[in-house]
Amino acid sequence: MASPDQDLAPVIDKDGVRLTVDDTLATVTLTNPAKRNAQSPALWRALAEAGRSLPGSVRVVVLRGEGQSFSAGLDRQMFTPEGIPGEPTFIELARRDDAELDASIAAYQEAFTWWRQSDIVSIAAVQGHAIGAGFQLALACDLRVVADDVQFAMRETSLGLVPDLTGTHPLVSLVGYARALEICATGRYVQAEEAVACGLASVAVPAGELDAAVRDLAGALLAAPRDAVVETKALLRGASGRTYDEQRAAERQAQARRLRDLAGVGE
Numbered sequence: 001m002a003s004p005d006q007d008l009a010p011v012i013d014k015d016g017v018r019l020t021v022d023d024t025l026a027t028v029t030l031t032n033p034a035k036r037n038a039q040s041p042a043l044w045r046a047l048a049e050a051g052r053s054l055p056g057s058v059r060v061v062v063l064r065g066e067g068q069s070f071s072a073g074l075d076r077q078m079f080t081p082e083g084i085p086g087e088p089t090f091i092e093l094a095r096r097d098d099a100e101l102d103a104s105i106a107a108y109q110e111a112f113t114w115w116r117q118s119d120i121v122s123i124a125a126v127q128g129h130a131i132g133a134g135f136q137l138a139l140a141c142d143l144r145v146v147a148d149d150v151q152f153a154m155r156e157t158s159l160g161l162v163p164d165l166t167g168t169h170p171l172v173s174l175v176g177y178a179r180a181l182e183i184c185a186t187g188r189y190v191q192a193e194e195a196v197a198c199g200l201a202s203v204a205v206p207a208g209e210l211d212a213a214v215r216d217l218a219g220a221l222l223a224a225p226r227d228a229v230v231e232t233k234a235l236l237r238g239a240s241g242r243t244y245d246e247q248r249a250a251e252r253q254a255q256a257r258r259l260r261d262l263a264g265v266g267e
Contacts, residue, residue: 005029011053017046024059024222033067038075039133041087044111047137051114059226060218061115063141064125064211071134073155105164112140112166118234121221125214126150127207136167139174142233144200145214147207152190152200154183173240174199231258 005027008020016032028050030037054061065071075084083089093104115122124138127147132155138144154171156163163171163184172180175198183190192204205213221229231254239247 012046012050015042015046016040017043017050019050019053021055021058024057025218026054026058026061028061028063030063030065030071033065033069035075036067036069036072036129037065037134038072039137040075040078040084041108042084044108047111048114051110051117054120058120059229060221061120061122061141062125062214062218063115063122063137064214065127065134067128069128069134070124070126070130070150071137072129073132073134079159109164109166112137115140116142116237118237119230121229121233123214123217123221125210126152126201127210129153132156132163133165136163136165139167139170140165143202143217144195145210145217146192146195146201146204147210148192148204149207150192150195150201150204152183152195153187155187157184158187227261228258 005018005020005022008022008027010018010020012019013031016030016037018029018031020027020029028047030043032038032043077084078087078090081089081091083092088104093101096104121143122141124141124144126138126144128149129151130138131151131153135152135154138152154163154167162168168180168184171183175183179198182188190198190200192201195201196204202217203213235247235250235254238250242250
């Protein structure tokens with residue numbers, strides 16, 4: 001993919017991550033196409049920093065990957081006995097006590113948690129491979145627009161591991177338990193047509209049209225009043241945890257806030 005943010009001065013540009021901000025729109029780009037945007041702890045720290053660095057003006061965040069692949073998963077060097085210099089190996093992680101191991105994984109997960117915060121809408125623009133951690137990073141976003149060459153796969157189970165980078169909750173929410181189990185346990189590819197049909201993606205477009213499709217979606221999101229989008233997102237995100245009557249009540253409360261705000265009447 002070309003870089004639509006290349007003319008903007010980056011807020012962050014390190015460890016395979018670039019963050020640019022254009023008023024209400026931020027773009028986070030994975031910038032290591034030579035390694036198919038493979039992920040490492042350093043990249044996760046940079047992604048977490050990107051989330052902390054967003055100005056309050058930002059309403060929409062686009063996540064994209066340079067090159068032919070969105071992200072082909074974990075850096076394979078992490079699976080070697082030597083690991084990545086300066087980072088703990090899998091063996092070293094396994095030797096930590098329960099609290100230390102839990103804290104290590106929680107720190108990695110921070111790269112994947114901020115994309116759904118209430119005051120932004122995040123869009124993953126996904127082309128080529130989105131494998132394992134790459135699939136989970138796409139799932140971390142609110143919305144996914146995919147190229148017609150996309151290949152999602154959850155390969156952790158085939159490696160004797162489990163998906164632990166926050167991907168299981170959105171995957172089940174999007175496709176249901178049975179299909180999520182089948183996708184994870186088999187590690188098979190989910191391609192563009194199926195991704196749209198089962199709800200993983202909003203739309204699939206030819207690879208050359210991916211940036212334009214994401215720009216159109218971002219523009220449509222930005223056209224709506226910010227507070228209404230924030231309230232609507234909160235309503236929808238909480239719906240699965242509420243009963244029908246609880247959701248009705250939440251709708252009434254949210255609408256009361258909007259009406260009072262529009263009328264300039266304090267609560």
